[in-house]
Amino acid sequence: MTAFLQSEFFHNYCRSSSAMIGSGLMAFFALAVLIGPFLVAQNPYDNATLNLLDSYKPPMWLEGGDPQFPLGTDGQGRDVWASILYGARISLFIGLVAMIASCTIGTVLGLIAGFYGGLADSIIMRIADIQLSFPSILIALFLMSAVGTGIDKVLIALTAVGWVVYARTVRGSTLSEIEKEYVQAAKVAGLPNTKIIRKHVLPNVLTPLIVIATIQVGTFVLIEASLSFLGVGVPITKPSLGLLIKNGFDVLFSGLWWTSVFPGFAIMMLVFGINLFGDFLRDELNPRLK
């Protein structure tokens, strides 16, 4: 611990205001997601607690507002503040799980492609190339309309979009690692390939992935929001941040701005925080920038 506190990383972290803000925002959302739902009276996903007569109440500081609903309510009488807390939970859950899945699949495929080369390399990398030539939202939309909607389907679509970047990065690092003496030595010593990959190559290709993974959570939160906004994401009774914005968008012209502006602001701050922190990590972990 003391070693960490004295490290250059920690020193730089304390000097970088963007890193502090970014991690602060991330910590705030982590806290909101973990304990937030226990702080609000209403569970917006439980239909029995909703009352239509509470709908479209403005935020509490405006005329007609109700302190029970600090940021107002949407068209179904859902508390916007509670919906943001629950919605951020879904958005972040989707972002994290899809990131872990993409990272795992992408890393394994990248290692295979880089280490073995040959046919496996060609096939994996050509698929990756093809995929990169399409916008990710398009691929996700296409998959969602083919397999249907729901949280599990969103995860599948995001993973299908997200693995490529890991595979390419890992393959590149692997290619340079296997040229190095320690890998050659391990090969000469007769270690099995799987063990070389696991013990020697993998730990040395992981660092750049940390940056990619951090920023990708933010990207995934946005793609999920776009999918939900387009109506092919999460179910309508369990809105994520994106679906909250969509529901609010329909009444934006009617002056009921709070139903879309607050969730929009929440998603913006969340992604902003992740990106700030991701940028800091990139600067720190990239040896060339030092």
Add this chain to the structure above:
Amino acid sequence: MKYLSETALRASALGVALMATTASVALAEKAVTIGLTADPSHLYPLAGEELSSNIMYYHIYDPLVKRSTDLTFGPGLAESWENVDDTTWRFKLREGVKFHNGNDFTAEDVVFTVEKARESIRPDLVANIASISAVDDMTVEIKTPKPYAVLPNDLAELLILDKEYTTEVGDEKMDREPMGTGPYKLENWTKEEKLVLSAFDDYWAGEPKIDTVTFRPITNPATRTAALLTGEVDVIQDLAVRDVDRVKSEDGFEVITRPSLLNLVLAMDMREKSPTIEGENPMTDQRVREAIARAIDANAINEIVMNGLATPSDQFVPESHIGHADGMSFREMYPVDIEKANELMAEAGYADGFTMTLDATNNRYVNDAQIAQALASMLAKINIDLELNIMPKSNFWGYIRVPTENSSFIMSGWDVPEGDAGSMYGALFYTRDKKEGYGQVNRGSYSNPELDALVDKADATPSIEERDAYLQEASKLLLEDIPMIPVHYEQDIYAVRDGIHLEPRVDKFIWAFDMDVAE
């Protein structure tokens, strides 16, 4: 700033240029752009039926009997008609009517259309025609299978095709290159982008006042409002209820409303086993159905989801219709009462409730997805866990198609432009697979011999009074048995820019022939 549609702008620019050079007044071509909720699926009337397609059909084709804006029936391609006996009708056709290609309209075309309809996917259009023959070039004789008082009303939905053209091009091409006697002909159609109609100068009822009509499908209600306010379109259909106040407050726009005939109804499954319910189907018990009816607050839905722009339904058909039971109201029979509803559930043995799925659309009825969500929270109060299966209408109709293999609880609309409850009761409540042409959309598998008998009697009498009496009895029976819950009648809401004259029709079929644009 006042905007004009693109064509009008171009036309008036041309006019100004002409005036400047020749100092003569050029007559501006009248054009209007209409924002619809959806692109038509078809342009061939025998290929299917939904609102956007219907709107196009009545521009391009004509029926024998014309239905007016307020549901009265008058001469169309038929000038007059008479009853020869109880089951024989004779229609005198209009002289001098031409199809868009110049062909003359004759009795042969009418006979052809009836026969063509019979083998198409719309045999229901001619279900009450036993036979048809041409007496001479300008007279047709129609026989009904039994005395049928409302045949002319039915004929208002049968659009007449040109025998020569239709036979020559075939069904598929008719869908893209339609041809009829209507006031407008198809100029071009870019799917999901725009459909342009141009006036047919030889129209029998006079030259249309507007020369070019462009329809643009704009599915998203907020985008539709924006398109009107920015001048991209001149008229929009289904202005979002939330946007009504905003459009009213803008200068230069007008909101036009009219109560519609579309009754939003909830069909409950009556089978012992229902696709989305585990174990026995609780809804076979009338007490459970009543509990559901009492848990649903149609007034709250109207005030909040619909912004007060709907009318909670008192029965399955509007008061103006034959078969509306005098003095009965669903809302008074089953007022909202959660306590009573919970008691009824307990009596029926479902105090702990049950789980089922509601199938609903998100782009067919006004605020349909929001209504479905509101229903879920209302039914949660009586421990019914309502899962929502919400889909666009393009998937919906296939999904809920009889024999409804997927559905337990369906939200859909039903409207009866015929002005008579008989066709609705025959289609929605008559026992399935018992009699041809009856019960074909009985999605809840309701079966009640008493109701079947009443519909049979109503359809067999030539007297309107007797028909009304039988159908009123049927209404009473249905209101007590609750195979379906009526929710509300929508109000049709249009918004137009100033200078556009639009008189909304009861059947929602926007018709440019009746519209005008101020110079």
